[in-house]
Amino acid sequence: MIVFTLAMVLFLVGLYGVLVKRNLFKILIGLSIIEYAVNLIFALIGYRQGGTAPIRTLGLAADTVFVDPIPQALVLTAIVIGLATTALLAAVAVRIYEKYDTFDVRKIRKLRG
Amino acid sequence: MNWLPLFVAVPLGMAFLTPLFSRWWKAFPDVAGNLATGCVMVLSLLALPFAGRTTVYYVGGWEPVNGIPIGIHMAVDGLTVLMLLVVNVVAFLSTLYSVSYMKRYTDKAKYTTLFLLMVTGLNGVVISGDLFNIFVFFEITAIACYVQLNSQPGKQLGRHHLVGFVVLGEQGGGSLEFVPECCVRSMAAYLNMQPLRFDDRVVERGSGNGFRQEYIDSHLGAARLFFFSGVRADEHDGERPCLL
Numbered sequence: 001m002i003v004f005t006l007a008m009v010l011f012l013v014g015l016y017g018v019l020v021k022r023n024l025f026k027i028l029i030g031l032s033i034i035e036y037a038v039n040l041i042f043a044l045i046g047y048r049q050g051g052t053a054p055i056r057t058l059g060l061a062a063d064t065v066f067v068d069p070i071p072q073a074l075v076l077t078a079i080v081i082g083l084a085t086t087a088l089l090a091a092v093a094v095r096i097y098e099k100y101d102t103f104d105v106r107k108i109r110k111l112r113g
Numbered sequence: 114m115n116w117l118p119l120f121v122a123v124p125l126g127m128a129f130l131t132p133l134f135s136r137w138w139k140a141f142p143d144v145a146g147n148l149a150t151g152c153v154m155v156l157s158l159l160a161l162p163f164a165g166r167t168t169v170y171y172v173g174g175w176e177p178v179n180g181i182p183i184g185i186h187m188a189v190d191g192l193t194v195l196m197l198l199v200v201n202v203v204a205f206l207s208t209l210y211s212v213s214y215m216k217r218y219t220d221k222a223k224y225t226t227l228f229l230l231m232v233t234g235l236n237g238v239v240i241s242g243d244l245f246n247i248f249v250f251f252e253i254t255a256i257a258c259y260v261q262l263n264s265q266p267g268k269q270l271g272r273h274h275l276v277g278f279v280v281l282g283e284q285g286g287g288s289l290e291f292v293p294e295c296c297v298r299s300m301a302a303y304l305n306m307q308p309l310r311f312d313d314r315v316v317e318r319g320s321g322n323g324f325r326q327e328y329i330d331s332h333l334g335a336a337r338l339f340f341f342s343g344v345r346a347d348e349h350d351g352e353r354p355c356l357l
Contacts, residue, residue: 018280027276031283074245081252088259089279096276105276 003044011037024093024103028086035082039075046071114163117170117187119156120197120236121250124149128229135222142225146208149229153236154205157197164194169242186242196239204232223264230257255282 014037017030046068054069093103100108127149135141167190175184189197208228215224234254241247259282262275 024276027280031280035283077245077249081249081256084256085252085259085279085283088256088263089276092263092275092279 004041007037007040007044010040013037022104022106024096024105025090027105028089028093031089032082032086035078039078039082042071042075042078114160114168114170114189116156116159117168117189117240118172120153120240121233123152123156124229124236125233128226128233131226131229132222135225142221143208143212146211146225146229147205150201150205150208150232153232154201157194157201160189160194160197163189164191166190182243185246187240188242189240193239197236200232200235200239204228204235220264224261227257227261227264230254231261258282 011034014030014033014035017033018027019030021027021030048065048067051065051067054066096108097103102108127145131142131145134145138144167188170187170189172185172187177183208225211224211228215221231254234250234252234257237250238247238254241250259275259279262278
């Protein structure tokens with residue numbers, strides 16, 4: 001339960017970054033932290049105490065406990081999607097910087113062009 | 114209903130062919146866009162007789178074992194047919210209108226590719242039978258929308274608006290939608306929606322912990338609300354970033 005609470009704390013840290021920070025890249029980092037917190041919760045759900053990697057091999061004992069492979073596969077997909085979004089947002093942030101010469105969202109709001 | 118995957122495959126295939134062939138044939142993006150959206154519109158009309166019942170298509174023939182789904186499945190019922198019809202008729206009319214309207218666009222091949230990817234994602238969201246594929250298709254739609262907005266000609270949609278859209282979209286799509294999936298996964302051994310509704314384990318645990326089906330539905334609804342509020346925030350004011 002403690003690990004789930006810590007993952008929730010991580011989620012809140014990311015949310016804080018998105019809501020409070022002014023720098024575009026810090027907002028981006030906040031978003032990434034949120035994504036990883038949610039991924040972590042999902043991976044924890046698939047965890048089994050004393051479980052091994054879910055790969056069947058010869059000579060495996062009948063009572064072997066496996067961790068749940070599906071959350072791991074889903075998290076892997078989510079990480080790839082998250083990477084695409086992060087890369088896109090980083091590229092947009094760089095273009096914004098080229099245009100406005102700042103990463104500060106409040107200054108960008110005041111500038112027109 | 115073996116042709117159900119065509120709702121995803123046709124626009125997706127055309128989306129990948131468009132940048133390849135538009136180098137040699139300039140009109141290819143228009144032809145491919147209208148052909149693909151026209152095809153899926155006809156398919157959605159053909160799906161009308163299936164509106165009265167629930168039809169399930171198991172991708173790769175992976176049928177459930179002892180009632181537990183082991184693969185991906187797509188499902189069609191009355192609401193799905195209606196949604197498919199709305200999405201594909203609007204998509205077809207949009208591509209038809211864009212033939213002349215989008216002439217000012219610098220790169221029509223890119224526009225058509227992104228538009229067809231968006232249609233792919235929307236059709237996928239509608240016909241998908243499990244929560245995780247909804248998430249994947251939702252993200253395909255979202256990323257196509259983000260890039261499309263970033264590539265708009267003129268200054269009516271600035272890049273700073275796009276940041277607001279992405280932040281709201283990712284909060285909704287990436288986080289709010291994933292949380293109910295975690296809850297469902299912890300209650301049942303799968304994420305397929307149709308058997309989930311009738312799963313006694315989910316119903317029993319749902320009564321005890323407050324994780325009812327309505328809870329999952331409301332979370333998914335909230336996720337979509339976040340995403341589309343991003344679109345609204347973007348449209349709200351053409352000159353000022355709304356979220357920022």
